[in-house]
Amino acid sequence: MFELLKLACDIATRTGCQFADARYLDIRKQRVMSRDHALSGCNDSEDCGFGVRVLYQGSWGFASSPNYSAAEVEQVVTLALQIARASARAPRAGGVQWAPEPPQKFSYRSDCRVDPFAVSLEEKAGLLVSANEVMLKNDAVKRAQGYLLFKRVQRWYANSEGAELHSDVTSSESVIWAIAVGQGDFQDRNWKAPSCSRGFEAYDRTEFLAQAERVAAEAEEKLSARLAPEGEFDIVTDSENLSLTIHESVGHATELDRVMGYEVSMAGSSFVTRDKRGRFRYGSDAVTLMADNTLEHGLATQGFDDDGVPGQRWEIVKDGIFQTYSSGREFAHYVDEERSRGSCRADHWSSIPIVRIPNLLLMPGKQELGPEELIADVRHGLYFEGMDSFSIDQWRLNFQFGGNAVWEIRNGKKAGMLKAALYQSRTPTFWNACDATCDASHWRAHGIMNCGKGDPMQIAQMTHGAAPTRFRNIRICRGRDA
Ligand SMILES: [Zn+2]
Numbered sequence: 001m002f003e004l005l006k007l008a009c010d011i012a013t014r015t016g017c018q019f020a021d022a023r024y025l026d027i028r029k030q031r032v033m034s035r036d037h038a039l040s041g042c043n044d045s046e047d048c049g050f051g052v053r054v055l056y057q058g059s060w061g062f063a064s065s066p067n068y069s070a071a072e073v074e075q076v077v078t079l080a081l082q083i084a085r086a087s088a089r090a091p092r093a094g095g096v097q098w099a100p101e102p103p104q105k106f107s108y109r110s111d112c113r114v115d116p117f118a119v120s121l122e123e124k125a126g127l128l129v130s131a132n133e134v135m136l137k138n139d140a141v142k143r144a145q146g147y148l149l150f151k152r153v154q155r156w157y158a159n160s161e162g163a164e165l166h167s168d169v170t171s172s173e174s175v176i177w178a179i180a181v182g183q184g185d186f187q188d189r190n191w192k193a194p195s196c197s198r199g200f201e202a203y204d205r206t207e208f209l210a211q212a213e214r215v216a217a218e219a220e221e222k223l224s225a226r227l228a229p230e231g232e233f234d235i236v237t238d239s240e241n242l243s244l245t246i247h248e249s250v251g252h253a254t255e256l257d258r259v260m261g262y263e264v265s266m267a268g269s270s271f272v273t274r275d276k277r278g279r280f281r282y283g284s285d286a287v288t289l290m291a292d293n294t295l296e297h298g299l300a301t302q303g304f305d306d307d308g309v310p311g312q313r314w315e316i317v318k319d320g321i322f323q324t325y326s327s328g329r330e331f332a333h334y335v336d337e338e339r340s341r342g343s344c345r346a347d348h349w350s351s352i353p354i355v356r357i358p359n360l361l362l363m364p365g366k367q368e369l370g371p372e373e374l375i376a377d378v379r380h381g382l383y384f385e386g387m388d389s390f391s392i393d394q395w396r397l398n399f400q401f402g403g404n405a406v407w408e409i410r411n412g413k414k415a416g417m418l419k420a421a422l423y424q425s426r427t428p429t430f431w432n433a434c435d436a437t438c439d440a441s442h443w444r445a446h447g448i449m450n451c452g453k454g455d456p457m458q459i460a461q462m463t464h465g466a467a468p469t470r471f472r473n474i475r476i477c478r479g480r481d482a
Contacts (some may be wrong), residue, residue: 001166004073005050005158011077012054013160017084019055019098020077021159023306024048024068025349028117033147034128036136040145042121049349054080058095059087064350099332099340101309103162108303111296112170112199116150119200124148127208128176134212135178140220142186144212146176148203149449155302163308171197171299171461173449176212180219187222187419189215190386190404192240195447196297196463218405221417227482228406228421232473234381235423236374241384241403242362243446243464249427250282250289251357251464252453253396254316256325258355260334266455268394271427272322274335280322283431286365289317291326291358293342298359299447300462302345306353309342316360320432328355347458354454362466364440371438371468376412382421382476383407383414389422389479400424402479420479423471433474438467 005022012020026048033041051064054077061084063076132144150172157165177190191211193203237245252258253270261269272280283289293300293311304310307329315323324335328344346353375383386404393399406421407414425433445465452459 001156002158002164004068004070005156007070008052008073008077009158009160011074012052012081015081017054017056017081017160019160020053021157021308022050022052023346023349024050024156026154027348028152030117030150031147032121032124032128034125034132035145036132036143037129039125039129050076051346051349051351052076052080053352054084055096055098056081056084057088058091059084060096060352061085061087062352096330097333099329099338101161101307101329101340103159104304104308104310105164106303107166109167110169110171110197110301114200116170116172116200117152127203127205130205131176131208131212134209135176135216138178138180138216138220140180140182140223141178141216142181143179144176147174149173157304157306157308159308165304165308167303169197169302170199171195171447171449172199172202173447174203176208176215178216178219180223182223185223187219189219189222191215192446194445195299195449195461196445197299197301198297222405222419225417225419226408228382228418228476228478230477231475233476234378234470234472235474235476236371236378236381236383236409236468236470238385238468239444239466240386240446241401242466242469243448244387244390245401246289246360246362246464246466247357247448247451248390248392249396249399249430250316251360251462253427254325255355255357256327256331256334259325260331263453267453268396271395271397276322277324277335278321281320281432282317282322282428283320284434285320286434286437287317287320287431288315288363290361290363291316291341291343292361293358295359295361295463297445298463299449300345300356300359305342305344306346307340307342307344309340309344312342314341326355326358328353331355345460347460351458354458356453356460357451357462359463361464362437362469364443364467365437367439369436369438370442374436374438374468374470375409375414378409378470379411381409382418383409384421384423397427399427400477422477422479424475424477430471430474433471435470435472437469440467442467
């Protein structure tokens with residue numbers, strides 16, 4: 001498989017390129033969807049092709065094709081080179097400064113014990129439909145839905161420096177949800193089987209059915225929930241809820257290409273300017289956020305990135321202080337780093353690699369602390385579980401997040417569900433209000449498989465994680481009035 005990729009790099013080098021790399025991808029995807037007592041759809045696709053990136057006189061060119069032959073490789077390199085020559089007419093000041101990386105040769109395979117594509121459609125349908133039937137046993141539930149999503153990406157990468165890398169990553173995700181109707185309202189409650197790089201062994205029927213029963217009961221309970229109070233309250237978030245807040249307010253905010261203005265026209269920039277590196281108080285002492293592209297079963301754990309740099313582990317925030325960004329080889333020099341953080345990924349063979357959020361984890365507290373103790377120290381507050389609507393501004397600074405289920409906390413105990421609760425804050429205000437996070441035994445990972453970035457849009461996947469965490473005096477507002 002490497003032969004034609006190396007040919008692409010050789011042609012580019014002979015034509016005077018400073019650097020070239022080539023990737024061949026074989027992408028298999030399957031999504032199985034259910035509604036009430038039956039399957040509502042099944043998409044199955046396989047998509048193969050290659051892309052060639054060339055750096056010529058400090059400017060990039062990229063081209064791709066689904067036809068993997070020697071003749072096509074030659075044409076694609078020629079096209080990439082024409083694009084690079086055209087780009088070189090309007091060069092960026094100083095051109096692309098490419099961080100060095102020793103060429104590596106290795107193969108990475110994610111942990112997959114039961115190949116999801118070898119499991120019958122009947123078995124997958126059975127899992128989803130039986131979960132729906134459990135949810136529908138609850139009279140308040142008028143609709144039950146779910147899906148299973150499986151993805152396998154085989155990737156071969158070569159570059160003009162001599163790297164030859166291969167990865168084979170299987171990942172999956174499943175969500176079931178119940179919609180309850182009554183009391184002049186409708187409410188939904190979902191359960192996500194944690195998205196991760198595992199095979200069908202991640203799906204346990206007994207757990208699906210138990211979660212289906214809980215989800216249905218909580219959807220019904222949400223119908224009679226009180227409207228959330230407004231004002232300042234202490235909040236406790238579960239790991240899934242906080243995963244999205246980590247993603248939006250830290251993950252995207254600390255992508256170095258965004259900081260340098262590369263994403264401005266699409267989804268904005270970042271308040272985390274370069275002068276903040278090593279000194280800015282992002283959060284309280286309780287906040288350490290670790291990037292870890294070596295995390296077992298992490299969705300961004302792929303062995304190496306699309307610049308040919310192996311997965312790494314580094315602190316983005318340590319004891320509350322901002323340390324450094326996620327980066328690719330093109331961006332490391334902007335913060336005087338000699339090596340890329342290995343976080344540059346493309347979502348397809350026809351896409352160019354861009355800086356993507358790594359697996360990003362809020363590290364658990366060092367003291368023994370469980371969620372009950374965390375809640376026990378709240379006189380009047382709210383407990384947020386799961387993900388719901390959110391919004392964040394173009395500087396990743398002012399935001400609001402909801403939860404899929406929210407409970408009131410009264411005198412240290414959960415006291416009934418609330419509707420329409422949102423927490424609203426500024427990124428540093430919020431993370432500085434964090435006064436405790438539970439210990440490692442309560443830490444959970446949550447994968448995100450639909451992170452959009454770039455123009456044209458690319459969809460990436462990564463894992464976040466946290467233990468239940470408490471924040472003091474956070475503004476609560478309502479997403480609706482009745
Ligand atoms: Zn995202």
